Amino acid sequence: MERIAVIGAGAWGTALAIQAARAGGEVRLWARDAGRAAAMQAVRENAGHLPGHRLPEGITVTADAAAALEGAGLALLVVPAQHMAAVLAHLPALPPALVAAKGVLRDGLRLPLETLALLRPGLPAGVLSGPNFAGEVAAGLPAAAVVASTDAALREAATARLATAHFRLYEQDDPVGAQVGGAAKNVIAIAAGAVMGAGLGENARAALVTRGLTEIARLADALGGRAETVSGLSGLGDLLLTCTGPGSRNFSLGVALGRGEALEHILAGRNSVTEGVATAPALLARARAAGVDMPITAAVADVLAGKVDVAGAMEALLARPRRTE
Numbered sequence: 051m052e053r054i055a056v057i058g059a060g061a062w063g064t065a066l067a068i069q070a071a072r073a074g075g076e077v078r079l080w081a082r083d084a085g086r087a088a089a090m091q092a093v094r095e096n097a098g099h100l101p102g103h104r105l106p107e108g109i110t111v112t113a114d115a116a117a118a119l120e121g122a123g124l125a126l127l128v129v130p131a132q133h134m135a136a137v138l139a140h141l142p143a144l145p146p147a148l149v150a151a152k153g154v155l156r157d158g159l160r161l162p163l164e165t166l167a168l169l170r171p172g173l174p175a176g177v178l179s180g181p182n183f184a185g186e187v188a189a190g191l192p193a194a195a196v197v198a199s200t201d202a203a204l205r206e207a208a209t210a211r212l213a214t215a216h217f218r219l220y221e222q223d224d225p226v227g228a229q230v231g232g233a234a235k236n237v238i239a240i241a242a243g244a245v246m247g248a249g250l251g252e253n254a255r256a257a258l259v260t261r262g263l264t265e266i267a268r269l270a271d272a273l274g275g276r277a278e279t280v281s282g283l284s285g286l287g288d289l290l291l292t293c294t295g296p297g298s299r300n301f302s303l304g305v306a307l308g309r310g311e312a313l314e315h316i317l318a319g320r321n322s323v324t325e326g327v328a329t330a331p332a333l334l335a336r337a338r339a340a341g342v343d344m345p346i347t348a349a350v351a352d353v354l355a356g357k358v359d360v361a362g363a364m365e366a367l368l369a370r371p372r373r374t375e
């Protein structure tokens with residue numbers, strides 16, 4: 051049987067490798083650092099990014115991208131969005147691929163699949179997205195996600211190779227809507243965390259999440275996706291998880307900002323990626339280029355840029371002209 055290559059050995063790449071092996075696949079997991087790859091291969095654990103989860107025998111960890119991709123029938127691209135283009139530039143030929151990173155690339159303001167299409171034209175591709183904390187998926191707890199692609203054969207093949215009884219995958223043909231939802235929820239989660247950290251209350255959070263969903267739907271529609279996709283797992287589902295789950299890095303970064311901590315200080319204490327930080331300004335610029343108003347995204351971008359504090363950003367949002375819902 052053809053192998054599955056997982057490119058990127060952070061928490062999510064490692065969890066997806068475990069999931070793919072659990073589904074019966076033979077998996078090669080690529081880590082960019084040779085020392086880390088060797089340690090993971092020997093100790094059978096990703097101590098740095100996903101401690102406490104044993105790598106099944108079906109996974110081989112390597113820092114050799116050619117070896118990771120050799121004989122693979124499916125690749126999962128799981129490096130953080132801002133590093134995706136640089137990593138892709140150094141990879142050999144890819145099999146059909148699903149992107150599992152969530153963000154908008156600062157360089158070119160592109161969604162991940164737009165970058166993939168630019169660098170690997172014609173490659174069958176899609177996204178894997180949904181409300182999925184890596185640790186819970188690695189532990190085999192129940193979860194659901196979408197495989198979104200316009201390529202029906204890829205959707206079917208990928209779903210068949212990754213789904214298990216506890217990891218329920220839905221096929222879906224709106225990758226634009228799925229990517230917009232996955233990227234933007236990180237930004238809205240920072241906003242949700244910030245209002246909680248600043249003590250502005252549950253009402254404020256619920257309002258932000260709901261209005262956040264509306265602005266995400268506007269952008270999905272403007273970029274050629276479907277607004278209703280945003281009500282599904284890759285939109286509302288992931289918003290719910292990241293705007294309420296204390297395990298979300300975007301939410302917890304927002305909480306710290308709301309408590310008055312400086313962004314540089316928060317980031318200096320982390321060895322994991324918080325996608326919303328780079329995505330907020332890129333998402334905002336992409337929305338503006340498309341003529342779409344995203345006031346909560348703009349507020350988050352302003353807070354991250356140090357132009358306004360959380361209380362001030364909230365006051366500005368509340369002072370916007372009243373309108374119909």
Ligand SMILES: NC(=O)C1=CN([C@@H]2O[C@H](COP(=O)(O)OP(=O)(O)OC[C@H]3O[C@@H](n4cnc5c(N)ncnc54)[C@H](O)[C@@H]3O)[C@@H](O)[C@H]2O)C=CC1
Pocket residue numbers: 058059060061062063064082099128129130131133137150151152153182183184185321322323324325
């Ligand atoms: N952790 C989670 O629960 C989930 C994460 N995701 C998404 O998956 C993507 C990857 O996130 P995680 O696996 O959580 O990452 P992580 O925070 O666990 O680890 C960071 C990863 O980035 C890599 N990295 C750092 N600098 C790099 C560079 N210059 N070039 C290439 N790679 C570099 C590191 O090697 C490491 O693999 C993100 O887009 C994230 O939004 C999606 C669903 C769930």
Ligand SMILES: O=C(CO)COP(=O)(O)O
Pocket residue numbers: 152180181182183236239288291292297298299300301323324325
């Ligand atoms: O994408 C995720 C859950 O679906 C992970 O969220 P955080 O990056 O905020 O931890």
